[in-house]
Amino acid sequence: MAESDNIVVETAEKIFADLADPQTINNDKTNSWQAPLWQALSEAGLPLSWVPDDLGGSGASLADGFALLNAAGRFAVAVPLAETMLAGWLLAQAKIASPEREMTVLPASPKDRITIDADGALSGRSRGVPFAKAAKHFAVLAHGKDGVSIALVDASKARIESGLNVGYDHSDTVTLDKVQPVTIKAAPDGVDQTNLMLMGGVARSLQIAGALESMLDISVRYSNERVAFEKKISKFQAVQHNLARLAGESAAALAAATSAADAIANAKSFNDEVYLEAASAKIRCAEAAEKGGGIAHQVHGAIGFTMEHILHRYSLRALAWRDDFGSESHWAVELGKLVANRGADELWPLVASR
Amino acid sequence: MTAALRFDPIRLPEKCEQLRKEVRAFLAEEIAAGTFDPHKPNREDTDAPEFSRRVGAKGWLGMTWPKKYGGQERSFLERYVVTEEMRVANAPTRRFFVADRQSGPVLLKYAPEHIKMEILPRICRGEICFAIGMSEPNSGSDLFAAKTRATKTDGGYLINGTKIWTSSAHIADYMIAIFRTSQPTKENRRHGLTQFLVKMKQPGIKVNPIGQITGQYEFNEVVFTDFFVPEDHVLGEVDGAWKQATSELAYERSGPERFLETYYVLTELVRAVGPNPDTRSAEGIGRLVAQLHTMRRMSVSVAGMLAAGKEPVVEASIVKDIGTVWEQQLPHRVRDLAAFVEETATNRETLERQLDFAIKTAPKLTIQGGTTEVLRGIIARGLGLR
Ligand SMILES: Cc1cc2nc3c(=O)[nH]c(=O)nc-3n(C[C@H](O)[C@H](O)[C@H](O)COP(=O)(O)OP(=O)(O)OC[C@H]3O[C@@H](n4cnc5c(N)ncnc54)[C@H](O)[C@@H]3O)c2cc1C
Numbered sequence A: 001m002a003e004s005d006n007i008v009v010e011t012a013e014k015i016f017a018d019l020a021d022p023q024t025i026n027n028d029k030t031n032s033w034q035a036p037l038w039q040a041l042s043e044a045g046l047p048l049s050w051v052p053d054d055l056g057g058s059g060a061s062l063a064d065g066f067a068l069l070n071a072a073g074r075f076a077v078a079v080p081l082a083e084t085m086l087a088g089w090l091l092a093q094a095k096i097a098s099p100e101r102e103m104t105v106l107p108a109s110p111k112d113r114i115t116i117d118a119d120g121a122l123s124g125r126s127r128g129v130p131f132a133k134a135a136k137h138f139a140v141l142a143h144g145k146d147g148v149s150i151a152l153v154d155a156s157k158a159r160i161e162s163g164l165n166v167g168y169d170h171s172d173t174v175t176l177d178k179v180q181p182v183t184i185k186a187a188p189d190g191v192d193q194t195n196l197m198l199m200g201g202v203a204r205s206l207q208i209a210g211a212l213e214s215m216l217d218i219s220v221r222y223s224n225e226r227v228a229f230e231k232k233i234s235k236f237q238a239v240q241h242n243l244a245r246l247a248g249e250s251a252a253a254l255a256a257a258t259s260a261a262d263a264i265a266n267a268k269s270f271n272d273e274v275y276l277e278a279a280s281a282k283i284r285c286a287e288a289a290e291k292g293g294g295i296a297h298q299v300h301g302a303i304g305f306t307m308e309h310i311l312h313r314y315s316l317r318a319l320a321w322r323d324d325f326g327s328e329s330h331w332a333v334e335l336g337k338l339v340a341n342r343g344a345d346e347l348w349p350l351v352a353s354r
Numbered sequence B: 001m002t003a004a005l006r007f008d009p010i011r012l013p014e015k016c017e018q019l020r021k022e023v024r025a026f027l028a029e030e031i032a033a034g035t036f037d038p039h040k041p042n043r044e045d046t047d048a049p050e051f052s053r054r055v056g057a058k059g060w061l062g063m064t065w066p067k068k069y070g071g072q073e074r075s076f077l078e079r080y081v082v083t084e085e086m087r088v089a090n091a092p093t094r095r096f097f098v099a100d101r102q103s104g105p106v107l108l109k110y111a112p113e114h115i116k117m118e119i120l121p122r123i124c125r126g127e128i129c130f131a132i133g134m135s136e137p138n139s140g141s142d143l144f145a146a147k148t149r150a151t152k153t154d155g156g157y158l159i160n161g162t163k164i165w166t167s168s169a170h171i172a173d174y175m176i177a178i179f180r181t182s183q184p185t186k187e188n189r190r191h192g193l194t195q196f197l198v199k200m201k202q203p204g205i206k207v208n209p210i211g212q213i214t215g216q217y218e219f220n221e222v223v224f225t226d227f228f229v230p231e232d233h234v235l236g237e238v239d240g241a242w243k244q245a246t247s248e249l250a251y252e253r254s255g256p257e258r259f260l261e262t263y264y265v266l267t268e269l270v271r272a273v274g275p276n277p278d279t280r281s282a283e284g285i286g287r288l289v290a291q292l293h294t295m296r297r298m299s300v301s302v303a304g305m306l307a308a309g310k311e312p313v314v315e316a317s318i319v320k321d322i323g324t325v326w327e328q329q330l331p332h333r334v335r336d337l338a339a340f341v342e343e344t345a346t347n348r349e350t351l352e353r354q355l356d357f358a359i360k361t362a363p364k365l366t367i368q369g370g371t372t373e374v375l376r377g378i379i380a381r382g383l384g385l386r
Helices: A007-019 A022-027 A034-043 A062-075 A081-093 A193-225 A237-266 A272-305 A311-321 A328-342 A344-351 B014-032 B049-057 B076-088 B094-110 B113-124 B241-247 B249-253 B264-273 B279-307 B313-338 B348-365 B372-382
Strands: A103-106 A114-116 A122-130 A137-144 A147-154 A159-161 A171-179 A183-186 B130-133 B149-153 B156-167 B174-180 B193-199 B205-210 B219-230
Touching: A007 A034, A007 A062, A022 A311, A062 A081, A062 A193, A062 A237, A081 A103, A081 A137, A081 A147, A081 A193, A103 A122, A122 A137, A137 A193, A193 A237, A193 A272, A193 A311, A237 A272, A237 B279, A237 B313, A237 B372, A272 A311, A272 A328, A272 A344, A272 B279, A328 A344, A328 B264, A328 B279, A344 B264, A344 B279, B014 B049, B014 B076, B049 B094, B076 B279, B094 B113, B094 B130, B094 B174, B094 B193, B094 B241, B094 B249, B130 B156, B149 B174, B156 B174, B156 B193, B156 B205, B193 B219, B193 B241, B241 B249, B249 B279, B249 B313, B264 B279, B264 B313, B264 B348, B279 B313, B313 B348, B313 B372
Parallel strands: A103 A137, A114 A137, B130 B174
Antiparallel strands: A114 A122, A122 A171, A137 A147, A147 A183, A159 A171, B149 B156, B156 B219, B174 B193, B205 B219
């Protein structure tokens, strides 16, 4: 996942650098930056990276798409790029073509469930759906008496209650009340709600890792500029050690997330080893967001606590992303059950399987 | 984007998995034969010479070294797998581990040819044990404060002074040590230390045991009194040991031994909790496994960098820092989680015995091989802060 030889990432980074400069965005209270950014991303085919050409997308590999999400995390962009990518991926699993414009996925939490009525209409509630307010369509995973189906739903048919996550991004409650989907098809074997959540969790892990990379960068830079007691604060050993720990958390998050992405991109199915990778990534990245974000704020002093400063664009989003597609507590319980169920002597073989 | 450190998600190649099976089979046989008990980390058999020879006979020592010195010219990643499996099984590796990881590579790089030919094959056969003589009573983290003198004399050097905390010195055949050959200069306080190969068990060396709070005894004070080292036992550049010592650190700091020392308590907790854990146990285990998995992936990634000929000093320091802090906290987390384990858990006694030992082991983990504070200094330097 080297970024230099990845054309998808290069394209995205150029667009982000031109149109998603964090300071400019932070100064803009009207969100007028969103439309040109989304337009540029769409023209480059990035939101539908994971949708094959014949279904209306640009057909990038899973690996390239994951690297793109990491880059998006480094800019902490607040547009539904990850969500539209995931939606496109889910629809493509059932060979449903993706419409243009913003999308998001339902459900966004492992605990929520959308069901299919006898007449094919969809019902159910999904909480914490990122960017539901901005989405024109939803990709929905739903349960019927014949198993799991994937549906494309017109967002205007749903009831949406607005909410905000701790990062000030839309995280809404979507209620489907006997909504007829635009299209609905049976999900192929191996695509179920758990795997959708793992996929979403890895997307969020890559974004969190990217945000931590940026927090490390701006914290190191700031410590080399800020002078206190007549020296740069970077010269104080206590500050150096804090930044060394932030580097460790950032490195751990990135390692866990890229490893999980690599595992999914190369796996034939979501087996136990992939489960370990994906669940671990979400758990470890969420822990890193807490510890690393705390250090970044400590190093920045009061200035990082202001709305004027860009730090919160990364720190609060990284914290917010912990909650999507299953929190780290959820995945820790599930992973713990899996490990216990396999038995003590199977723990090491699982960990050492890759 | 400058500071971020990337750990590429490399996978161990297929032949490593084959090797892993062989190592597991070998260890299972040794356990069955009673060589060691995998459930007893607090073993007293730190010195297991016959086991060392059998590991050597398998070709698992000096695996990456040239064949002419007894090595196998296998990859660094294959060696990694052997180390992992030995650690997880609690195998008695003390006798050969230092030579395999550290001393052998130093000799390969800096020893004269006849010494390489004499000693390296014996390491590969598991016949000899090495110690590392760096620390002194007033010089641990601050290596450059070392005072033990090597004074030039006819055909070699005379050594006077004291090394301390020297692991395995009581069983070692050789030590690779740094001694002061001249004073530091004003411009460079790292100047003046030289690396030597020292043959142990000779007059002029006295090894005094130092007890540890675990109840075990593995490190020592080593006193040199007019001890003679021949000229050809100088390793590398006279007065230039600091360069040599620092470039090896990545090997010492990123391996699986840096996060697996107390691992056994986690396995034993999973056993005690059983197949249907309550929410609290499940969450605790899940988090620990996720943390372990992440560190291992980082460690494998650093092994890949080393195999590719890089010098990932900062990355290795990060793995050691995170790894040793984790293995230090692990027994305490396991103790928390074990508080509500059923009285009837079949392995309860084993778990309690292991916890007792691991809790006593924990305090040393962030000290040996470079303290947490020293590692964070190295990482900070890598970030451009100093
Ligand atoms: C089990 C075990 C086995 C060992 N085996 C060997 C061996 O085989 N060979 C060998 O040579 N050594 C060995 N050591 C020694 C080990 O490498 C040293 O203990 C270590 O380098 C620390 O040195 P010290 O004990 O003198 O502590 P000190 O250096 O005195 O450190 C005391 C405290 O001060 C902190 N400190 C010191 N300097 C700084 C600084 N600049 N900035 C911030 N904090 C600082 C340290 O981090 C530590 O917390 C072993 C140690 C242990 C525990």
